[in-house]
Amino acid sequence: LMTTGLDKLKDLVKHLPTSAGVYKMISSDNEILYIGKARNLKNRVTNYTQVNGLSHRIRRMVFLIESVEIVETPNDTEALILEANLIKQHKPRFNVKLKDDSSYPYIAVPVDDSTIPRIYRGDAKKAKDKLFGPFPNTKAANKTLELIIKTFQLRTCSNSEYNNRKKPCLRYDLKLCSAPCVRMISLLDYKQSLKQAHQFMQGQGLKLIKELEKTMMQFAIDEKYEQAAIYRDRIKDLNSIMQNTSSAFAADLVDADIWGLHLEGGKACLQLFMYRNGIHMGNQKIFPSDIDEQSAEELMHYALLLHYQNKVSPKHIYCSVLPTDLEMLEEIFTSSKGQNVKISSPQRGDKVKIVSQAKLNAENELKRKASKTASIKKQLEILGDILDYQYPIERIEMFDVSNTQGRNPVASMVVATPDGMQPQQYRKFAIKVKDTPDDYLMMREALMRRYSRILKEKTAMPSIVMVDGGKGHLRVLTEVFDELGISKVKTRLCAIAKGEFRDKGLEKIYLSGDVDPLPIEFNSPLIFLLQNIRDESHRTAIGYHRQLRSKSMTKSVLDEIEGIGPSKKKALLSHFGGISLIKDASIDDISKVDGISKKLAESIYYALR
The missing domain is CATH 3.30.420.340 (UvrC, RNAse H endonuclease domain)
Structure with a gap:
């Protein structure tokens, strides 16, 4: 059976084209074993027939091959993109795995009072509000979001609460919200607060502080001391944030990712530092698996390709080792971002220090993981002996x-x-x-x-x-x-x-x-x-x-009333602001809601009692 797989592959390569494209190795069970790209499909797939030059794992894959499917592409770049998409979709067991399928969070800051600042996950290109990020994890995003809301006193209430509120809530008394809902701040001034939040998130903190200082002084001159005090507190908060997040090397890292890679003994770790607007947003560690004899350059290539596949890359990507197909990667990322993206490996200056730090972090993480794995393996061996289990405990x-x-x-x-x-x-x-x-x-x-x-x-x-x-x-x-x-x-x-x-x-x-x-x-x-x-x-x-x-528990009692569907339920809640307020309403008040007849209003009135 093993010989048959190799023989089939040798026969299949005779009929492959010499153009660029993507190939899929498929088993007799129709399982996609491996997906790869090639400038020359015939030459690349032929390499798999030279089994003496393959790693043990890939050699085992070759003997499982039943057929090879190919997709020809016009050029190398399209082959690269298609390969990444197919790997992400099918997750073949013999491909390098990065275990990096996370959807990175952004912070969405609106431009007016129509919605609230919030964590956003999804396609950044389809977002209606201004997005800032991505952040390496939800914790980092939430921490920054809380700072933004507190510093600029932005609203956090739902739209139904916002539209039906008659007096400020407790957040206003605690100076955590400027209460645009009841016009304790004009909508024009609230938009200005949002604009200031945008400035800060875009890395213009120092410029913003100077502008706020001028405004504060003008309020003081005009004897508008309450407004001046608001700006004074805002300046104080911003100065505190700027001091806590400043970095000796970060001033030049306005929109950049730092990648450090350590490869040792057939194991690897990638460390990612994310800088946005000169602020270190956080870091993430990635442990590729099934790497075989991949070179550091090839690992960096797959790391960047798969990581940025569904994300907008930063303007600068600094790596401890340059990836293979560098120019093609730059072309793909530039096309996605809409502006030039540069991948480089710094050779001098402060950026070398921070790339070296990322590489050192990757090395230390790999050592910690190896130590932990050794300890777990030892305990599993003990468990195997107790169970009289004759095989290694793998799962x-x-x-x-x-x-x-x-x-x-x-x-x-x-x-x-x-x-x-x-x-x-x-x-x-x-x-x-x-x-x-x-x-x-x-x-x-x-x-x-x-x-x-x-x-x-x-x-x-x-x-x-x-x-x-x-x-x-x-x-x-x-x-x-x-x-x-x-x-x-x-x-x-x-x-x-x-x-x-x-x-x-x-x-x-x-x-x-x-x-x-x-x-x-x-x-x-x-x-x-x-x-x-x-x-x-x-x-x-x-x-x-x-x-x-x-x-x-969020199912409303309205769901139990005959004649109330999603649209009428939404209309009622939007009009009154909540179930308790609907309960206090009269039949005539309920019937004033669009789509609610007098008869239905009576049903709602008595059902809520």
């Missing part, structure tokens, strides 16, 4: 359930490997059985859905499946595997039960088929590793349950 899947008296039942599955927890592989299940506080029934559904799908898709089974609970939950797990006909030789089934008095460190681990718990030492590193996996599944299940519960 643990842990299940938990959550509900409130049977309502909004959910289940979670978290994944742990020798590299730690793998959040991108977690799964959440909205339980479909009747609302009942039956943990066994909920656990059965989640397990049946998960492992029926694995059998259908013919993907690899985990080394260990664990459930949070005692022997009853383990019995459910065992029954599911028996019903599906799944072997329990290569997959061990366990349950983790809370210890006496629910103390952490005293958990008991039960193995399918055994009466007594496993002999794991109390308060040992292994028991704490398993406890952490259990706690993560618990946290994920509770979080998902609260999300569904919150969603169900």
